[in-house]
Amino acid sequence: NAGVTQTPKFQVLKTGQSMTLQCAQDMNHNSMYWYRQDPGMGLRLIYYSASEGTTDKGEVPNGYNVSRLNKREFSLRLESAAPSQTSVYFCASSERRRRGDTGELFFGEGSRLTVL
Amino acid sequence: RKEVEQDPGPFNVPEGATVAFNCTYSNSASQSFFWYRQDCRKEPKLLMSVYSSGNEDGRFTAQLNRASQYISLLIRDSKLSDSATYLCVVNPYNAGNNRKLIWGLGTSLAVNP
Numbered sequence: 113n114a115g116v117t118q119t120p121k122f123q124v125l126k127t128g129q130s131m132t133l134q135c136a137q138d139m140n141h142n143s144m145y146w147y148r149q150d151p152g153m154g155l156r157l158i159y160y161s162a163s164e165g166t167t168d169k170g171e172v173p174n175g176y177n178v179s180r181l182n183k184r185e186f187s188l189r190l191e192s193a194a195p196s197q198t199s200v201y202f203c204a205s206s207e208r209r210r211r212g213d214t215g216e217l218f219f220g221e222g223s224r225l226t227v228l
Numbered sequence: 229r230k231e232v233e234q235d236p237g238p239f240n241v242p243e244g245a246t247v248a249f250n251c252t253y254s255n256s257a258s259q260s261f262f263w264y265r266q267d268c269r270k271e272p273k274l275l276m277s278v279y280s281s282g283n284e285d286g287r288f289t290a291q292l293n294r295a296s297q298y299i300s301l302l303i304r305d306s307k308l309s310d311s312a313t314y315l316c317v318v319n320p321y322n323a324g325n326n327r328k329l330i331w332g333l334g335t336s337l338a339v340n341p
Contacts (some may be wrong), residue, residue, distance in 0.1 A: 143326060154232070154331035155272070155315075168327060202271055213323015215262055217260075219271035 114138050118203045118220035125193045125227045133223050135203030142208035144186040145165040148199040181224040231330045232318050238336040245306045249335045251316030252298045261299045262317040306339045
């Protein structure tokens with residue numbers, strides 16, 4: 113049972129470098145999310161995707177781009193990394209029923225990113 | 229006032245103890261509530277949804293108090309494996325839209341032998 117898989121698990125970047133975090137889920141969920149988690153801050157939503165081909169900005173989208181390639185995959189790209197983007201990034205997915213998202217989010221194991 | 233507030237702890241309790249956490253929320257129109265558990269350096273996992281009538285799952289009981297705007301989590305007969313951070317999550321708007329979920333900072337629990 114893979115659930116939500118995200119790669120890489122660890123990455124060190126220099127300021128200005130770019131990278132893409134990959135995320136895939138095998139639960140046939142429509143809704144997918146990218147969060148970041150920082151000390152002293154709750155989980156903050158970067159981007160959300162309700163279905164293939166649609167994406168919406170979350171609370172902290174600046175400096176990030178996303179791509180919902182298909183129903184399974186939702187990638188997060190940092191075009192020009194900054195030290196402020198040092199964080200733990202979590203991808204998540206949830207089932208979306210006729211009345212909307214269900215409340216249970218399934219998370220990947222996280223990607224620890226350090227920007228020097 | 230923060231939208232979702234939790235006592236960060238840590239709560240240090242012996243095995244077998246009963247421990248309770250509260251979480252207050254500021255938006256009285258909030259629609260849905262959850263407790264997630266996050267182990268150290270791991271991802272959050274849903275522990276329980278919180279229903280208006282209260283709900284119980286084994287040793288865990290969740291309650292909602294709309295009048296005072298808080299939810300609670302009670303853990304009975306604590307186990308070493310209960311050591312984790314417990315995150316309170318509130319949906320202040322449309323219950324079917326997870327884009328607006330607000331995550332608390334978590335309450336740290338350490339269960340000691």
